[in-house]
Amino acid sequence: MWNYSERPHGKGAPDGVGGAVKRMADNHIHGGQDLKSPKDVYEFLVQKEVTNIRFKWIDEADIQVFDEMLPPSVPKVPGILNTHQILSFSVGEIFYRALSCFCRFPEMCHCFSPSKMRPDKSKDLEEPLTSEVQATQPENPNSGEEAEEELDDKYTVGKFVIVRYDQKPFVGQITQLNAEHIEVNCMVQICGKNIFKWPAKRDCIMYSKDELVSVISEPEPHQRGAQLTKYDWLPFNEV
Structure with a gap:
């Protein structure tokens, strides 16, 4: 499973794991011990029996085995620039979507309209989900790509925007779109x-195109929540 942050310095679970591992290694070295190689670090961490963190050592031979399993060319994932989560539960099949969700992990949930793809097939690369999955999705008169073509290209699922509601500005993230509303x-x-x-509780509302003020960067982490960049804070105050 892979999760992507739009901003390079965004923080997530991998950053927390990395920070905990680095702190343990630093304390070990400050205590007068040596860690001379990556294998030394791995063996030290395994002996520590850290709760909620599992360590695995991957040899060069293991990497080569996986490299040999890859075909000469792999087809691209449609809409990869807007993809924030990729999951796989069986060999040769992936699910991807614009927003990440963990509500049923380690099982696959149906939130945010995930798409399924088999990269090893030359035809029908992007397969529709089963009718059972599609039935759980909100009705949408247009598919994602058709709706995005009818709207301005900059408004896509997963993007953060400033919207106007009752003459007041609000910051939010696009979760769904159709020909006339977002x-x-x-x-x-x-x-x-x-x-x-x-x-x-999620506060999802459909907005018309004239209520969309602008697309903004993903809010930056803050002690009490998130914070707009100074370039996005200015148009927010002008609404």
Whole structure:
């Protein structure tokens, strides 16, 4: 499973694991011990029996085996620039979507309209999900690509935007779109400051195109939530 952050310095579970591992290694060295190679670090961490973190050593031979299993050319994943999560539960098959979700992990959930693909097939690379999965999705008169063509190219699922509601600005993330409207999951602004956080309950509303102010960067992590860049904070205050 892979999860991607739009901003390179965005923090996630891998950053927390990496920080914990680095801290343990640093404390070990400060105690007068040596870790001279990656294998030394691995053996040290395995002996520590760290809770909730599993370590695996991958040899060069293992990497070569997987390299040999790859075909000479692998077809691209449609819409890869807007993809934030890739999951695989069987050999030769992947699921991908614009937004990440873990509500049923390690099982596959149906949130945010995931697509299925078999990279080893030369035809029908992007397969539709089963009718059971599709039935759980909100009705949408247009497919993702058709809707995106009818709207401005910059408005795509997963993008953060500023919207206008009741003459007030709101920050949110696009979760669904069709020919005339865009569904946005809005954040809550804290005390009128440049601090935003997700509400306990999703606040998804359909907005018309004239209520969309602009596309913005993904809000940056903040102690109390998230924060807009100074370039996005200016248009937010001009609404």
